[in-house]
Structures are given as C-alpha cells and as structure tokens.
Amino acid sequence: MSEVKLRNRHLFLSGGLAADAFGDATQVYVVYYAQNHALLLAPSDDALFPTMHKAGMQMLKTRNLQGDRSISLEEILIDHDLDDSDRDLPYTYQSGLRILHIHL
Secondary structure (H helix, E strand, C coil): CCCEEEECCEEEECHHHHHHHHCCCCEEEEEEEHHHCEEEEEECCCCCHHHHCCCEEEECEECCCCCCEEEECHHHHHHCCCCCCCEECCEEECCCCCCEEEEC
C-alpha cells in the first residue's frame, strides 16, 4: 500500500508518515507550485514555512484508528485543471524536516 494517494479528490496519508511529518497537528500549510507539479505540506506550527511560501491552511482529518489522515485537494485540482483520478502519488520526505513534497 502506498503511503500517499489521491482518492475522491482527497490526499490520503498513511498514519506513520502523517505522524512523523506532522505529529499531532490538526492543520497543515499547503501550497501548490504548478511549474514543478509540486504540492508542499508542513505542520501548522512551522513558523518558517509561511514566510517562505504563499501557503493556505487546510484541516488534516484523522480517517481511522491507524491514524491515516486526509485533506481535501478539490480546490487545487480545479484551480490548476489537474488529473483527479484515484492513484498513488510519488512523494519525498526527509525525517526531521517536517515538509512533505508530493508530485501531482
């Protein structure tokens, strides 16, 4: 099972990845760079991220007892006319950095 996937216009993150990247955060900063097809996410307590990126805030919802989390990507998908088909998404994450880079 992939740790990052697009399903029903929502980004789904495995519990382990979400816990490592965002801890107990209930909101994340989200920014999409169309030229690189890069979706960047950082926890809401990251003071530096919003100074470096024009990011919006999204609710990070817990989906199940395993701690899987999701956020809605509907607005980003529509605004940038992106493929909204359900699929696994490639991503990069370095433990300790707390920024998740996803290729859309």
